[in-house]
Amino acid sequence: MIGYVCKYTPVEIIKAFDEEVSRIDPEIKTYEKAEGLTHPNMCSFMKGTLEDILQKNIDEVVLVNCCDSIRRLAEILKNKVKFLHVIDLPRKINESACNLFYAELLEFIRAYEEYKGKKFDQDRFKNILKEHKAKIYDSNECIAVLGARFRDDVIKNIGKRCNINVINLTCTGEHRLSNIMQRNDLIFNYASAIMNSYPCMRMTADRLAFLKNYNLKGIIYNTVKFCDFYSYEYASLKNFLNVPILKIETDYLDFDSGQILNRVDAFLESVGVRKIEVQVKNRGYFMGIDSGSTSTNAVILDQDKNIVSYSILPTGAKALDSAWEAYRIALEKANLRREDISCVVSTGYGRISIPFSDKSVTEITCHGKGAFYLDSGVRTIIDIGGQDSKVIRLDDCGNVVDFVMNDKCSAGTGRFLDVMARVLQVPIEDMAEVVRDFKEDITITSMCTVFAESEVISLIAQNKDKRDIIRGLNRSVASKVASLLGRVGKRAKYMMTGGVAKNNGVVYEIENKIQEKIIIPFEPQIVGALGAALIAAGEND
Amino acid sequence: MNAVNAYLKLVRKNLDKPTIAYKFIKYGLNVAEKYVSFFPDRRLPESLRSLTKLCFKYIRAPIDNPQNAVWVNIFAPTEFLHAMDIYPLFIEAYSSYMSGFCVEDCLIDKAESAGISNTLCSYHKAFIGSGELGILPKPKMAVTTSMVCDANINTFRYLAAKFDIPIYIIDIPYEYNRNTVEYVKGQLLEMIGLIEGVFNKKLDLDRLREIISLENRTRKLIKEYINNLKYKSFNTTMATEMYMLFTSHVFMGLEETFDFYERLVDDIKKAPDRSGKGIFFVHLLPMFEKSFKKYLNFSSEFQILGSDLNYDFLNEMYCPDPFEAIAEKMILNIYNGGFERRVKAVSNLVDEIKPDGIIQFCHWGCKQSIGGVGIYRNYFRERGIPFLAVDGDAIDKRNNQEGQIRTRLEAFLEMLKRR
Structure with missing residues (x-):
């Protein structure tokens, strides 16, 4: 099996050798071997890839000299895998750059033929390319995922939380190859199609123009720690596009952490595309409960959205116990019983672990609601x-x-x-x-x-x-x-x-x-819970 | 020194007022140039005193004359600009001077608050921060290469868009062959077309050939200097080694640069034999870091022998076809291409200079350099040469953990003393 990481890798050529090819998508948890071979401040994707190759004994690797980290990865892998080939990808997209890339592909074919002792199969290659269809733009409203690469399961996870289409425009995404001309030199046409795909940040071409093909409702922009390419684009993009953007910074492996998902949920809420869980009621009393890392706070509102009572408790070792206690105290202070509460909305880091809540909303939306309720002049x-x-x-x-x-x-x-x-x-x-x-x-x-x-x-x-x-x-x-x-x-x-x-x-x-x-505000700790209670009372989240 | 501190405080205080801050910086550089002319550091040999002064001149020209300036990175082919009497502003040096002005933290914070990654190299962040604050005068255009470091294209592209100036990016392939040389030559021709249009003047090819010829003569002197370093050494500073990046790169090919190396060779010949332990650096020298300054600057016990970055291209260039010569120079730079090219070049320098120890200062955010730390460590271990890799930041002093750096450096120097 040949492992690769970059979308500019000639995957179809490898397949034409009748070899299995797989994109390396590290899921490891530690960088034990990798950090012994390189510096801890290298990007986590590079370290993860190195660790993965060594752990899984992947012995054939094709890399593209995409960035400083991958270039160093290539040098570290020398003598550690049986076959290593680095393709020099030009950064410009013009005829002479395509010629250079074409020569690189021919060199790769030669090197692999020599290593494997078998010939490149032109006919098989032709058939593989015949099946290729370039991605067609979708005109429906969508959330674009942009920036540094995401794992496939992460894209699926975002899709599950969103009620419109999510498109992956990172380099693991849908625009790997443009249309390929079938006439004349097929390898040259193939080189040209790869070069003309949606450019990554490494290339000199304009990426932003490409975004205009989409009907964007929002952008989730990913940056990876110690991979600095994409922060530049984020810094320009927020001034260039009039589309809400969420920037997240991950270390590639931690996307599913509560902290990051929290931001994604808050963002999807703010652009109005988060999947709604339950319908809220609009009579009786409403409770918001904010399960934070330091304190757990509850607020009860009546149906006219007046604050009836609130409680503030330190979050103990068990967040759920503190939530129950805050719930009980708030009820007691308001002289109410459990059945008087029509709806409970939870927020804060522990929000998803509160079994008696009807719905959970991020504290970002809740703080917004709560603060605006206390003073409608607040903007920040x-x-x-x-x-x-x-x-x-x-x-x-x-x-x-x-x-x-x-x-x-x-x-x-x-x-x-x-x-x-x-x-x-x-x-x-x-x-x-x-x-x-x-x-x-x-x-x-x-x-x-x-x-x-x-x-x-x-x-x-x-x-x-x-x-x-x-x-x-x-x-x-x-x-x-x-x-x-x-x-x-x-x-x-x-x-x-x-x-x-x-x-x-x-x-x-x-x-x-x-x-x-x-x-x-008179009690700054309850603003999140207040916002949650307002949402429980029927305000849009 | 109180006057200097008061001035530095004033610069810092006015960073959010671009016109005033720009005037203060210009004024400061002007006064500093005069100061080093009238009161040079007598501990340095005469050639290095003149180098300090020369660098102030080189950095001031594009700042004082932005209408005749181009932003460049350290590897840009500035021969073309010199041939057209255009001033290059060497962005890495600019950031270094800003760290000397003790405002790098404000600049870096500004870049980060604009959304730039905090893990990016501080040379680039400080420059971007200056652009964000507007304290940099708008030049006519920008030229960068893709060589060595990922940040080059991105920083230039980002700021060129912000300042709305033309930019030319030269893509340098990894390998040296006929096709890659032609690819780079084609780009250089395209770039000259753009520069001629922007500045409304023509490139004089004969002048360019003269510059390359002078470059060749200068490199002969550099080789002579290296040859003498084996036995002789100055008690010098990390700053002067870093200043040498002006003459070995962006201002190579100029008469004054040639004169400097002539004096340097004279001085090294007259210098006493090396008496202390010789330290050679790979990549950068931490010229602002306290412990390094304390133990290495002007030390006769541990003598600074330089850095491979000052010797990254030592071949002779082919004068009749300057475009080809410059294309080859860029592709064959030891920092371009695979790391083994760099290791081989360092190995040759080590054979020549014979240092007692090697230090790699792992500069914050510099993936291209720190990623090779394991390769260097193994290589020097095999050769039996003591090697120290120490983390820090050559620009942002906040990233230097004094205690940690001191312990590592002291232990390394103690180790060298025992050998």
């Missing part, structure tokens, strides 16, 4: 919770139109401040102090919680004033928020939600940084 929500921070942009009707979240890192979250309070040996309340009369302007430079922790330890060792360090830490959280705000663009009014909104020190530093006033 800064939500800093225990394990993530996000900025949500609302339109004039309170619908979520864009959002960004921190990526897989606790810097700039409530957890970051918890860790630092522990290092400084101060109660978390002391971290909330507004420090105006600082002695020294300390900047915490480390971007990662673990490194920031050692930086703080060394500041303590230098006898720096704790209040100055706290100010530095709060400013570091503010700077993370400012960066997220930069990505969605600033627009007043601002509201801050989540537990960290109770930290006056952080709020003060964010206000300073963005030079705008931030509204802090």
Whole structure:
């Protein structure tokens, strides 16, 4: 079996040799061997592919020198597999580039004939190409998946969550080969068809024009950590196309994680194409329950959408127990019984594990609903919770139109401040102090919680004033928020939600940084649950 | 130094005011050039003092004269620009100067907040951040090559679209043969057509031939310098080795560059015999990193012998057909093509210079270099030459974990001392 990774690989030529060919789609969990052979900061797809080839003993590999990572992969694989061939793919699409690629294909055929001791079968190749039909554009509304490659099961997973067509425009997608002319030199025509397929970011051709062939309702844009190609396109695309875009960053293997699916769901909700689970009722009392990583909060509304009661509890070791307890306390405070509640909507990281909820909606949509309910002038929500921070942009009707979240890192979250309070040996309340009369302007430079922790330890060792360090830490959280705000663009009014909104020190530093006033609701932790309760009461999600 | 710090604070404070920030940067570069002219660092040999000054001149020209400037990457064929009296702005060097101005963090944050990946190379992020902030003057056009690093095409394409300027991308194939040379030649001809149109002037082929001839003579001097490094050495700095990237790449073929190498050869001949342990770098030198600066700059115990990046093409070029000569130069660069080409070239340099230890500074986001760390490690282990790979960032100082780097470097140097 010959393994390959790139869509520009001459798969049909390999098939004409009557050989089995398979796209390598790593599903491994660790990079034990790969990280011994290369650097940990290489892209996770490259490391995954290397690990997969070694684990599965794939001994024939054809690569295209697509990017720096794959080029290094090729060199690492030398002497580790029986047959390795690297095809040099030109980046331009013109006649002389096609000629070069044609020569590369002939060289591949020669090399494989020599290795395998069998001839390339022209007739078989001709028959394979006869069966090929180029993909025809679909004019129906669709969600496009764009950017770095996705695994096939991931595309299916997105399809299941969406009520319109999902098209895969990544390099594992549908536009691998354009039409092939059957006359004259078939291999040259084939080379030309491969070169003229929808270009990947490596090529110099314009990719954006191609998108105009589709009726796009939204774009899910994937970037892979340490694969930097696609972030450029994302940065241009958001200014070029008037289509909602969700950017996600994965390490290729973790797409199915709750954090990423959460964003996809929120995005599909915001463009109105998420599959609806149940019909909601519109009489009685309605509950929203937000099962977060740090606190579990519940809100009950009456049918006129007035807040009847709410509860806030720390999330214990078992999220479900905390959810039941928040549910019970909210009922008790409102003097209601379970049967009085017509509908329960759950949100937060634990939302799918709450058996008594009728429906689950992401906290992004819920924070949007809740904040807009509290103040209809709010256009930007800064939500800093225990394990993530996000900025949500609302339109004039309170619908979520864009959002960004921190990526897989606790810097700039409530957890970051918890860790630092522990290092400084101060109660978390002391971290909330507004420090105006600082002695020294300390900047915490480390971007990662673990490194920031050692930086703080060394500041303590230098006898720096704790209040100055706290100010530095709060400013570091503010700077993370400012960066997220930069990505969605600033627009007043601002509201801050989540537990960290109770930290006056952080709020003060964010206000300073963005030079705008931030509204802090009376109980910032319940905004998500409030939004869920509003959806339970019949507001569109 | 207080005046310098006050100035740096002022630049930082005004980064969101593009016109003012641009003026401050111009002013700072101008004053710095004058400073190094009047108060050169006496610890450096005369040739390297003149190099510092020369680099300020080279970086200032396109910033001061954007209407006659082209953005280029380090591997771009700037011979054409020199032949047409156009100033190249060498983007990697620009980012390095911005790190010297201590504003790289703001620039990088700006690029990341525009959506650029945080795992991208900091040289590119800092340049993009400058473009996003508008503190870079708009040049006439941009020229980049696909060589060596994936970021080149993307950074240039992104900023060219943002600034609405023409761009030419030269695609350099991996292998050297007749077809690939013709493919590159064809592109160079197309590029010249574009440059001539943009600047409304003609390329003088004879002038181009003279530049290539001077390049050949300069490379002879470089080889002579390498030859002397075997026995002799200066107590130099990482910064001067990095400055040499101006003369070995973007400004190769100019009279002043030739003069610099002539002086360098004179100085190395006069230099004392190597007394300390010689350190050779593959790829970049961490000129801003504290521990490296402390242990290597001006050290007679551990002497910097240079980097392979300054010697990535040492062949003679064929003057009568400058297009062919330049196409060959790009395809045959040791950083282009398979990694074995680079290993072989480093191996030749090691045979020539005979360092006591090799360091690969694994620069944040530089996949093309760090991906080969395992290959280098195995190669030097086989040859019995101590090798250190250390992670960090040549631009963004926030990515350098001081304690971790210090421990690794000290342990490596202790190891060298014992040998």
